[in-house]
Amino acid sequence: YDVEYIRNFSIIAHVDHGKSTLADRLLEITGCIPKAASNKQVLDKLQVERERGITVKAQTASLFYTYEAKKYLLNLIDTPGHVDFSYEVSRSLSACQGVLLVVDANEGIQAQTVANFFLAFEAQLSIIPIINKIDLKNADPERVEKQIEKMFDIPASDCIRISAKLGTNVETVLQEVVRRLPPPKIEKGSPLKALLFDSTFDHYRGVVASIALCGGDVCKGNKIVSAHSGKCYEVNEVGILTPEEVPAEKLYAGQVGYLIAGMKDVQEAQIGDTLHLLKQPVEPLPGFKPAKPMVFAGMFPVDQSEYSNLKSALEKLTLNDSSVSVSRDSSAALGAGWRLGFLGLLHMEVFNQRLEQEEYNASVIMTSPTVPYKAVLSSPKLIKEYGESEITIVNPSAFPDKSVVKEYLEPMILGTIISPDDYLGKIMSLCQTRRAEQKSFLYIDEHRIMMKYLFPLNEIVVDFYDNLKSLSSGYASFDYEDAGYLPADLVKMDILLNGRPVEELVTIAHREKAYEVGKAICERLRDAIPRQLFEIAVQASIGSKIIARETTFHASQNLMHRRCDGDNKETFDSSHLTAAATVVAKSIDTPAILSDNTQFLSENG
Ligand code: GDP
Numbered sequence: 001y002d003v004e005y006i007r008n009f010s011i012i013a014h015v016d017h018g019k020s021t022l023a024d025r026l027l028e029i030t031g032c033i034p035k036a037a038s039n040k041q042v043l044d045k046l047q048v049e050r051e052r053g054i055t056v057k058a059q060t061a062s063l064f065y066t067y068e069a070k071k072y073l074l075n076l077i078d079t080p081g082h083v084d085f086s087y088e089v090s091r092s093l094s095a096c097q098g099v100l101l102v103v104d105a106n107e108g109i110q111a112q113t114v115a116n117f118f119l120a121f122e123a124q125l126s127i128i129p130i131i132n133k134i135d136l137k138n139a140d141p142e143r144v145e146k147q148i149e150k151m152f153d154i155p156a157s158d159c160i161r162i163s164a165k166l167g168t169n170v171e172t173v174l175q176e177v178v179r180r181l182p183p184p185k186i187e188k189g190s191p192l193k194a195l196l197f198d199s200t201f202d203h204y205r206g207v208v209a210s211i212a213l214c215g216g217d218v219c220k221g222n223k224i225v226s227a228h229s230g231k232c233y234e235v236n237e238v239g240i241l242t243p244e245e246v247p248a249e250k251l252y253a254g255q256v257g258y259l260i261a262g263m264k265d266v267q268e269a270q271i272g273d274t275l276h277l278l279k280q281p282v283e284p285l286p287g288f289k290p291a292k293p294m295v296f297a298g299m300f301p302v303d304q305s306e307y308s309n310l311k312s313a314l315e316k317l318t319l320n321d322s323s324v325s326v327s328r329d330s331s332a333a334l335g336a337g338w339r340l341g342f343l344g345l346l347h348m349e350v351f352n353q354r355l356e357q358e359e360y361n362a363s364v365i366m367t368s369p370t371v372p373y374k375a376v377l378s379s380p381k382l383i384k385e386y387g388e389s390e391i392t393i394v395n396p397s398a399f400p401d402k403s404v405v406k407e408y409l410e411p412m413i414l415g416t417i418i419s420p421d422d423y424l425g426k427i428m429s430l431c432q433t434r435r436a437e438q439k440s441f442l443y444i445d446e447h448r449i450m451m452k453y454l455f456p457l458n459e460i461v462v463d464f465y466d467n468l469k470s471l472s473s474g475y476a477s478f479d480y481e482d483a484g485y486l487p488a489d490l491v492k493m494d495i496l497l498n499g500r501p502v503e504e505l506v507t508i509a510h511r512e513k514a515y516e517v518g519k520a521i522c523e524r525l526r527d528a529i530p531r532q533l534f535e536i537a538v539q540a541s542i543g544s545k546i547i548a549r550e551t552t553f554h555a556s557q558n559l560m561h562r563r564c565d566g567d568n569k570e571t572f573d574s575s576h577l578t579a580a581a582t583v584v585a586k587s588i589d590t591p592a593i594l595s596d597n598t599q600f601l602s603e604n605g
């Protein structure tokens with residue numbers, strides 16, 4: 001064992017540029033897995049990942065590779081590619097000294113390539129640019145090399161052209177990992193200092209933590225302490241991942257591996273935490289931050305008798321994903337449920353899909369997603385009540401009234417769009433309708449542009465990405481980063497059914513767009529509400545002012561009935577529409593509203 005013979009690296013890429021395929025080839029060449037006839041993508045362990053072809057949870061593999069008669073230990077840390085998981089990317093990167101930046105030879109640099117490059121660059125990692133898919137007929141590696149030179153200031157001659165699919169030049173990649181990447185920096189003579197950069201939950205053994213050792217060593221029987229919580233644990237097992245777990249006697253400084261120490265859930269194994277020996281504290285590693293949910297939605301069982309089943313399915317899932325926040329919620333129409341917080345929309349979708357795979361068969365209702373708005377309170381009484389002057393609102397029905405608020409704030413993101421310039425006009429007008437402000441504009445080659453826009457997060461949460469994709473025939477790519485909060489003129493909009501507000505349908509909108517949003521909600525509800533024997537008035541109001549109104553169709557007008565059983569296989573958009581319809585259905589079933597109906601009918605003759 002000598003740290004000079006260790007390399008810790010990660011592969012980063014825009015989605016579908018070939019990260020998993022390259023990882024598989026690296027594992028095959030180093031003999032970790034048998035040569036596969038098909039692309040198995042071993043690192044994409046979770047079923048969701050296989051199905052969707054994306055990498056959600058980072059997985060690590062230790063490879064042995066002989067170069068110039070020396071045996072090297074190469075630790076490959078697989079990172080998720082999607083924007084929602086950029087926090088997982090950055091913490092995985094902090095366990096590395098270098099990255100392979102994979103770019104598709106046909107598609108060239110895309111939005112996530114840029115985002116991932118800057119994460120690696122800011123972490124001061126060595127970057128090896130890889131042009132993949134050179135076997136494709138339309139491959140244009142030269143153009144991509146020029147983009148890399150222009151955008152990232154990396155000489156074209158540094159790029160390695162490969163085909164991960166065919167294995168062309170993949171051996172060169174391993175050699176360059178050894179040649180170009182530095183060995184890990186370790187603190188000589190330091191007692192154990194380990195970065196916890198990932199964790200999974202195992203029913204028999206508790207938390208399995210992925211760790212990178214910056215100093216010291218660790219073995220079975222050691223008493224270790226979490227710098228974050230101060231809790232002490234006894235180490236039961238350590239080992240390396242190949243990617244199967246292989247127990248080892250000891251892990252040494254510079255190594256990456258796993259550790260099992262009786263941590264009961266992933267909350268105890270906080271990502272970014274530093275582990276040290278009992279009575280031998282060390283300076284904790286910098287950069288620890290808990291994952292921050294950016295999209296919230298209510299989740300309810302369609303049938304309340306399913307509550308406890310759903311609860312245990314949820315618990316099982318959150319054991320493995322500490323980035324989902326869960327709090328109890330209840331609604332008059334939907335009953336008891338939860339308010340869930342996700343890192344982003346894909347994260348929410350993936351979570352729902354996993355929930356389905358938990359052999360959980362009952363239907364689930366998700367409410368429309370919302371972003372965490374803030375309000376700066378002006379009322380001393382309220383400030384005292386909350387214990388602070390700035391509150392975060394994750395549930396629109398709890399939106400405080402303007403009379404007690406100094407100002408409202410909304411979360412912003414800085415979005416990066418890369419597209420062929422043919423779609424420039426359409427993209428710019430889409431961004432305009434989303435209240436976006438252009439921050440920069442750059443030609444990355446003769447025909448491709450990169451634009452940066454400052455967006456309110458709320459404006460991209462629903463169907464922005466789908467619109468962007470469809471107006472650019474799939475060519476535009478998008479990524480975003482957190483850009484803090486800005487003041488916004490927000491209003492709370494009530495949705496009324498036959499004159500009665502329905503709490504579950506409360507929406508927060510920007511004043512400028514309130515009319516448009518209200519109209520759209522009313523129209524969609526009109527179409528989603530199951531046909532009744534009587535008409536129902538659907539209205540949107542701000543304060544006492546009605547801003548939009550629709551009337552549902554009469555059952556006799558059309559015999560088509562819509563089911564509203566919260567089928568969780570539907571796409572997200574229709575699933576929250578289903579939630580709205582269910583709320584409406586349940587609301588109109590209640591006697592109180594039925595009597596309103598009667599009144600409404602008589603009023604209208
Ligand atoms: P990831 O999203 O970056 O992990 O990308 P994947 O490894 O899942 O690859 C996305 C798609 O590109 C898959 O269909 C792969 O088979 C394909 N692919 C990956 N590498 C190559 C390559 O070198 N040549 C060709 N023609 N296809 C490739």
Ligand code: MG
Pocket residue numbers: 019020021044053054055
């Ligand atoms: Mg992948």
